Amino acid sequence: MTSAQNPATPGPTGPRPRRLTYAAALTALEGLAVLVGGGWMLVEGFTGDPDDRRAAVTGGITLIVLALLPLLAARGLLGLRGWSRGPAVMTQVLALPVAYTLLQADSVAIPAGIALAAAAVAVLVLLVNAETHRALGIRGPGCARGDQE
DSSP, X not given: OOTTTXXXXXXXXXXXXXXXXXXXXXXXXXXXXXXXXXXXXXXXXXXXXXSOHHHHHHHHHHHHHHTHHHHHHHHHHHTTOGGGHHHHHHHHHHHHHHHHHHHXXXXXXXXXXXXXXXXXXXXXXXXXXXXXHHHHTOOOTTOOTTOOO
16 A cells, blocks of 8 residues: 555655665665675685684575665665665664774774774764655654654
């Protein structure tokens, strides 16, 4: 049932704001990075010489499945689906501890940690604003059926 058929469910209003497109692109980029990392881990588990083959394969499969969350969220953001903001925000909140861990390493992982932290904070800023809420049809707490924030 679409929002036109059910007036209680607000639908997207107007064109997609540029900030929503940017948030979707960054979220999709994060999802693709996790997907590539999972694929690499899976291939290494099967063809390489890991310390624990079972852990490598399981980790790879887990990362591939986890990559679906940001990828689906990005697709939903591009389609102005209100449900997509929650998974996109959750992806960013989960990315921040990963970025912190990468920043604690004494290796080439530090630039990756900086990039991940910057992307996560940028997406959070892009998603938590009134323009994004209006575009996705999200009402604030206590708003009447037809009211916006």
